Amino acid sequence: MSSEVHFFDLGKWRNVLEGIDGLLKTTVGSDIGLGDRVAIKVHFGERGNYTYIRPVFVRRVVDFVKGRGGLPFVTDTTTLYPEGFRTTVKDELETARYNGFSEEGLGCPVVIADEPDGYGGLEFRVDGAAEDCRVKTTKVAKHIVEADAVIVLSHVKGHLLSGMGGAIKHLGMGCTTKDSKREQHAAHGLLFNYEKCKGCGECVEACKFSALEMQGERPARDEEKCMYCNTCMFTCDNKAITLYEDGKDRFQEALAHAAAGAVKALSGRPVIYLNFILDVTPLCDCAAPAGRLITQNVGILASRDPVAIDRASLDLVDKAAIMPGWEATPPDILGKINRTRSTIHIEAAERLGIGRSAYTIFEGNGE
Template structure:
């Protein structure tokens, strides 16, 4: 994909506190035309793992839903189940976790629906255009309730991510709008490498594997590569470090994310708005509990209709901020990438190259100009 022209990213700064009610009203007016009268509008949001505290709060989501209704839309709040077997592994578990975190129809003013069904079988395949050599992610299975929506408003908490470097709108769409099958397809970019010489036959990984892909043969672990869904549960729980990431796994994962995002967004024909909240910026994603310490102070809210431009603008604002606490020694322009051991700003093999410089005019809803995601 190529970028041409320039995209607008609107920015509401938290210079007088977290005035998110006012900020969202100002910003949504800039992108409200993605919602047509009577549209079924998917409000895509990560509702957090229980025990975390940095995810977007229900009042933020409620405000977005109210604004969508004012624009004539019929919002529903949605996300998909996780690949790893914890509190959001099935739709019923996710709804229970969401309720514990404060997300109910009463609190957000719209139905809360897990888009891929109870066990993540419900979805529709779409082609991924603009393939890159040696990156065989040519299809994405979009969760059915998201696929059937007329338009989408993507609410993203900007934070770090162990493998992607950061999580924003791109990752929220790529990983959050698809079924487990397509989540596994993206995670296949960093399928764990096995050093069988370290295996002591304890069987912990075999017992824990949610997809029955591991077994013990002659007191050594054996993986069924067909059954394996690349959830990495084994990698994190193995006490002997039998599993590890392959070389350049993180860089390849980022490319797969970009491909999946392109596939999902192709379904909506530009009827998507992206709103990034650069607050509670932690090292790790909202799947991690507890959430960890803030990397920088709260910055503000951005919105755009360009998924690449809004994420790059968010990262640029973080780069202009002073790292806090234990992150104070971080000197890279890619703060989140540096602390997560990858390059968040790499434009190599990315659909829609990262843009360069931007300017912020002194207006209430500031405009950050970015090359357009074509």
């Protein structure tokens, strides 16, 4: 058995907006109708990032939903890390507008899904959770859970911890509240190597959660207060703060578990995934900058299966023409660039039963 993945190939010189229409017609079928509240989940991009999904593509999805008589809203959640411009609902709305996601431009409301404070959500148990994974439940942002249908628009790009970021990443991290994001990051752990530590105290100053304090010449971390935002790790020039050796593997397992909880939260309603393999950067849309482009633009995929669409995206990135300056070779270019294997979270998601990595690709004008 394989899942259907529909592909709009940008290399074939067809109109991309019509391609989005075609992909939606094929995958939505008759499942969105009059009066349905439809959450269109996007990543608004961090301030200074410019490779997030273009607002014009999101507008086209909004128009499609309105054409069906639905009531769309475009939505994202706040971030765990505090140093960007999307940490609070107010900041996230301002950044959305700054990056081109406004009600006026999109033709529908822009809503922060985990309002009022980044913790607004409903908790769902992860069925079949592995004993050694700390994520047993997922708290899914309330405006996403309460929608009648969800369309998840994911930018396919690299990610420091998961290798590739696509639909699974968007479900597990992008659709959840701050406490759920914390649980996933806590899985990668945080270690202080006191042999490398020079006792400068910069990590303590950088921690916005007061989770670090100097004890003598060493920083000590309060696990209860720590949000695993990793700001301290990026601050330390001496590389004295690291993840567990297998931290990225553990993170990906946790991510897949959180995604499984999100899928459960949305069960019984249509969930459509569109993956945009455009502007493929080594880092995610939370990064500013996210790095130079890795491949030529490929196209857009649509599916009802988050595992299949991510597996197909990974394969298409591997087949794409690589930009000069990059040396990674297939398989899993994005994983290699980020020193991990992207397949860890894809395989874990499949094990948890939220999709199949076997797919059949249908090429055409999205239809």
